[in-house]
Amino acid sequence: MTSNSRLIDLQGIHKTYMVGQVPVHALRGVDVVIEPREYVAIMGPSGSGKSTLMNIIGCLDVPSQGAYFFEKQDVSGLNDDQLAAIRNRKIGFVFQTFNLLPRATAQANVELPLVYGGVSARDRRQRAARVLEQVGLADRMHHKPAELSGGQRQRVAVARALVTNPSIILADEPTGNLDTKTGVEILALFRSLSDDGNTLIVVTHDATVAAEARRIVRLVDGKIAEDRAA
């Protein structure tokens, strides 16, 4: 493993929250290196710090201590707007609850990151159409979330994550709100994205979801308890 191929390089990451007067140590010294094209599952029981780790990897939060190199850039000291720019261009998010804008069509939802990226309206439309087709929703482009099934909504969310052509796709319990059959469909979609050369990081407590990944990082009490190939 050469340092040149490091997409994500976390070194001695600590994260401490204050809950009232009480400090909560969510992460206590995490070192992880993730390379391009990897498909990693981050597992752990609730309270293990896996969500906190995902937030830091996704540049939604900054570590209290330690260094985070994203594509060799130290991002642990960036301000809000600089982090927003990295999230916009480099990271695609998929959430458990889909988090689509209810009043916007599937297409408008997918275009959202491109709007913040300053992409022209014409390019936005084309790129949104392309990724929606890729996830099999070409015929649902003008539907609003309420007119779509749970699986379709999550596929819109995946399309939204893909549309900026990000360096990594971060999914937080992506099948948590889906029935088993639909969950399997989404996992198949993730597998094909991985096969296409995307880097995927999935946070889950579900062993079947984790089994799809090629590497499993297990967190316990804010530390890595296990890091192995699946």
Next chain:
Amino acid sequence: MSSGARLAIIAESLRQAAAGIMANKLRSLLTVLGVVIGATTVIAMLAVVQGLNASVASAIREMGTATFLVSKYPMTRNVSFEEYLKIQRNPDLTDSDARAMEAASPWIRRASASVTNVHDVRAGKLEASNVFVKGLSSSFAEISDVKMAQGRLFTEQENARRRNVCVIGPTVGDRLFPGLDPVGKHLTVGRHSFLIVGVLKERGKMFGQDMDSVVLMPYTSYTKAFGKGDATLSVQAVDTERVPQALNDAITILRGIRRLKASEDNDFFVATQETLMSSYYKIMGGVYAVMVGVAAISLLVGGVGIMNIMLVSVTERTQEIGLRKAMGATRAFLVLQFLSEAAGLSSVGGLIGLLFGAGLATLVGSVSPIPARVVGWSVPVALVFAASVGIIAGLYPALMAARLHPVEALRRE
């Protein structure tokens, strides 16, 4: 932040505002009520004030720039009751004062007296009530542009001989002689009968007063029938530049007639076109101040309403804000989003107020004598004002949204 991205966000926010309004019409209406009232007030009151301005200005202009008025009571200010009682004891003005001015001053071309009272006027069984009956020196016609529709004005001779002749306004003619030509017929005012020699051209309404509900007659005929009364003198200088000299002469002559000592103040009042205008504008200044006050209070209330609903909106949509942050929205984008939503909301209020205000002005114009008309520039002023209220009121909620931590915002249900 590219301009295309800005436009996209503004457009999306305005759609959001529109969708919010459509989804919750009552809540939105209550939210923008203050702005609606503010805009309605501004539009309607400006319409009324502008209408008044136009009609007052034309009335005063009609007097002519070379003409000034002399009267017993002040015309350009209110008097207290005590002052009124004091002024009441001063001598009335009469036509002979006007004659003396005409005769003695080279700067005065004409001076005429007019006496006015309100009477019920009859012809046979028909009656016109509350008609302005005026006695005029005949030269009044040349000062004030009396225009005849039919017949003629009374003459100097008829004035000198105190003939019972009169000229009527079209309203009086329609009321007393419907469908007939009034010229050559008689009407009675009180116990006195007058021959109608002419009908005036229609002049319309001013301040609720029907300018056509009038009977004009020679000054001498009026005083013979109804007693001398208190006349107002219209004095015309030889030209506009000589108004100061003519004014000075009129005052000197009247003081002479009344034998006022140098130490005594005038026991009469003069008003030029200029002083009439300036006193009118002084009154209007007060009206404007009231209008600005009402508008400011209702817009403040409107602003509070909008701030409130935007705070609710930020709270309700915390998760959406978190999502937008995750998608790369900077603080500036979120401020822009919520500001344009607030501005959109308040602009809708402004637009509704605009329609209400215009409707109100039209209503006032048609059922009341006030000649209200919507002023073109008040429309953009009201809309820009409404939008500004939204932007100011939306600022705090927008900053609140922009400052949310993405992780905490996303976690909120």
